[in-house]
Amino acid sequence: MEKIPIAGISRVTGISEPWLQKYINEKYENIPRKIEITRKKDR
Numbered sequence: 001m002e003k004i005p006i007a008g009i010s011r012v013t014g015i016s017e018p019w020l021q022k023y024i025n026e027k028y029e030n031i032p033r034k035i036e037i038t039r040k041k042d043r
Contacts, residue, residue, distance in 0.1 A: 006024070010017045 006017055006020055009015070010020050013020075
């Protein structure tokens, strides 16, 4: 994974930093925290 600063993304895309940070935070909040595990069926 690249570690590109939000300032760099903002500068290249022309999107404001506050808007981009809000967007990232909203996406992060909506990531499911529970992982569902299903067992493989025995053959």
